[in-house]
Amino acid sequence: MPLAALAKDPADPDLLAEALRPAILRVSRRLRQEASKAGLSALDVLLLVEIKRQPGVGVCDLADGEKMSRPAMSGHVKRLEAAGWISRISDAKDGRRSGLAITEAGLKALAETRRHRNDWLAARLAHLSPEQREALAAAAGPLLALVETQGPEAAR
Known part of the structure; x- marks a missing residue:
C-alpha cells in the first residue's frame, strides 16, 4: 500500500510519487467530469483559458504551446x-493574420465549468476533518510548484 510505505520515509520522492499519483489522477478525472457537465472537455477549458489569457493568440502558437499538430x-x-x-480577430500589426479571442459565451462557459468544479470539490472538502482540510491547504502551494517548476523534461 503506497501510504503505508510513505510513512517509513515521507521525504522519499519515489514513495511520495507512488502515494500521490493515484489520488491526483482520480481527483483530476472527477474535475474533468464536472467540466463536461458544462459542455466543455478538459482541452476546451485549457484552450479557452489560454485564449482568454492571450487575446489575439494564433492557432499555430496554441498548437506549439500544447505540443499538438x-x-x-x-x-x-x-x-x-x-x-x-x-x-477570430484581426491582427493590428499584420492584416493578413487573424488571432483568437474568447467571446462572452466562452467566458460564461468557463465560469459555469469553474462553478461545477468548485461545487464538487467544496462538497467533498466539507466531509473532511478540519485537520485534513488544513493538510490539503498546506499542500496546495507545493502541488502548484510541481507543474510550475521546470523539471528534468525541460532539459530534453
Whole structure:
C-alpha cells in the first residue's frame, strides 16, 4: 500500500510519487467530469483559458504551446468557434493574420465549468476533518510548484 510505505520515509520522492499519483489522477478525472457537465472537455477549458489569457493568440502558437499538430489544433479551434465560444480577430500589426479571442459565451462557459468544479470539490472538502482540510491547504502551494517548476523534461 503506497501510504503505508510513505510513512517509513515521507521525504522519499519515489514513495511520495507512488502515494500521490493515484489520488491526483482520480481527483483530476472527477474535475474533468464536472467540466463536461458544462459542455466543455478538459482541452476546451485549457484552450479557452489560454485564449482568454492571450487575446489575439494564433492557432499555430496554441498548437506549439500544447505540443499538438497544427491541423489537430485547427480542428479544435473550428469547433470552439462553431460553438460560439471564441471568435477570430484581426491582427493590428499584420492584416493578413487573424488571432483568437474568447467571446462572452466562452467566458460564461468557463465560469459555469469553474462553478461545477468548485461545487464538487467544496462538497467533498466539507466531509473532511478540519485537520485534513488544513493538510490539503498546506499542500496546495507545493502541488502548484510541481507543474510550475521546470523539471528534468525541460532539459530534453
